Amino acid sequence: MKKYNIFTLLVMLFTASVMTSCLKDQEDLFDESASKRLTSYMNNVQDILVGAEYGWALDYYPDRNQSYGGYNYTLKFDRENVEARFDLSKKLSLTEPVVSTYKFVNESGPCLLFDTYNVALHHFATPTGSSGPGGYQAYDGDFMLLILGVSDDQNTITLKGTRSGNVMYMHRLTNDPAEYMEQATAKMGKMFFPNYRSADSTVYATVDEENRQFEVTNFATGETFESPFIFTQNGGNFHTPGVFMGKEVSSFSYNEADSTLTVDGINISLKVVIPGIAEKLIGGSMVWYLSYDNLSPIIQPFWKTAATNLHNDVGEDLNTMAIIGDAVYIKSATFPMYFELLYEVQAENAAQDSAIVYFNITRPHPTLDEYDNAPWYLENCPNFANFLIQFLDLSYLVTYVDEDQTQIKLEYIKNPAVSFTVSLDAVAPYQFSKL
């Protein structure tokens, strides 16, 4: 501090005056820092979410290609938790509402994150050990949603899945969420058959109810329109609206009373095409369950041996066995397996309520049994193949048992004593203790 000379003083003065000039001219664009603005934004969104009296409806699309279509959720937020309802809850036997926590996070933008497990909300994101849909990549579903914006009237929030990239919308509910879900699912499970046709057979529509995919074709012009959809009170809304037969189309309606479908805006009624018995049995869209009680006495001992083997040697019992399209689907408590069902429709009557179908099983299904579960069971459970005895190189007469066509009887044409009945009602293959 002792030796200040004039030169040093001048340098210090100069530096001091120069130092001020750069900073002074910069104007702040915003009043607050970016992180502060983000926090206020997220707080604001939370206020809006919590403030909705009935909560919100979320039109949710898993999978970056929307291969499974759209699903209805309702979300009721309080400061700590969210209560969710889901349009698959009945199918999955979930107790509603399903409650879990949520929070807001900054992941390259303000995100809503459902951060503890919710069996409804995380359904499409939950992985399993297999490959394919629902396997190690789950259904490519999101549970962290980027908030793209809130509408001016605060009734619509636009979100984007951070994994799938799908844009999704949340709408403020104007009625009770349970009531809303009843309405939104009114047409679910009502479209029993996938194909619909206009009276003059020029326009055909196909609705894949399981995967929520819609397709309509005008065979007179070759024009076609397809889109994933989400169920609504009247039918469904398309994920990607478009143009068909000169009109802008964004939804379809379904009338279950007469099984007719219309693309909204196009005045052509499409009536359901009811498949014949053979196609119903093995056409792929329906699941026909097998059970011990529905086997004729000649077949039952084979199942009993197989089930005993499975129980004693492997420690498992089957809980599902069904025909689904070109496969016999078997599931123990833990592992599903598929065997390829080869079939040939050898004859069908004019009324299409009776047919002769040949069946054979030669191997585990090449594409569905991806994890070699079927070969494992064949190898490790010596009598396991006995479950499949009724499908081995035999022709059956197939007929409906009931008027509702929910049960089909199959009788071996060379010996009617060999027979079994399959049904659309899900039943367990057997109760081991009762065999």
Add this chain to the structure above:
Amino acid sequence: MFHGYKHLTMKKYILSVLPLLALSMGFVGCDDDNAIQKESVITADSYVQNKFDKWLDLHYVLPYNIDFKYRYEEIEADYNYYTVPADINNSIKMAHLVEYLCVETYNEVAGVDFTCSYFPKEFFLIGAWQFRNNGTMTLGTAEGGRKIILMGINELTDEVIARPDKLNQYYIKTIHHEFTHILNQTRNYPASFKLITGSKYVTDSWSEAPYDTVYWKRGFITAYAQMEDREDFAEMLSEYVTHDAEWWENMMKKAETTYQDDPEQTETGRALIEQKLDIVRAYMHDVFHIDIDELRDAINRRQNDVANGLIDLTNIDL
């Protein structure tokens, strides 16, 4: 004492004040807004603390400064895997289990100071196992000597809790295994450990035939122990302390032979394992003052308490 100040005449005083004045003018020219703000510029995850969060403050944060994270965080999870958050009720049970079976065990056997010094400071819970496209899955990982990621929390059923072998297989043994790595990272084990079965480690082939079945004969406690010596050490200790003496002796009897496809093996699997165990025992005793038999007894006693339903795993009253 104040010698220097006596010589400061008025003239010199002004001259020395001038640069200070100039400098201060320079700083006064800055906007007040550019001063350092009190508020953080880091956006923290925003949520309201619930009862479980407060229970965790009381049982993990305050006594041990352990962050028991059960809420999903993107940054903690591995983006390459599809996974889901942990179920909150299972997380509560896991928090109780880790406290009773791990934290309090080490308190009992090695003292609270040991736990505070060495036990992982962070747990992160994930709901699903990490599934790979080849059908295998990860149970848990340890990172940086301070964090353990536990997976598959949503599979923690009451059936699993009632069976110590299952509970260990999927969760608790993983913690003891990863904790051993953490201890090793603090103080490494003697080089002599590796020499006992030095030529027999097989890295990634551990899960393939024949190594997936012949490990005891070869002198390894588990198949995974054959990967490399660090995993061998962690498997030795964690398997020893999570099983009882009877199990160990039965296993050792099965190891009382050599592996026939290795003509150079002169000692039985049992002999090799026992030699390695001696080093593990000495290491734990000399470095951390832990008697591994005492540790084993405490763990087994506590495991049985849990299996017998004696421990309340759901109470989060404060």
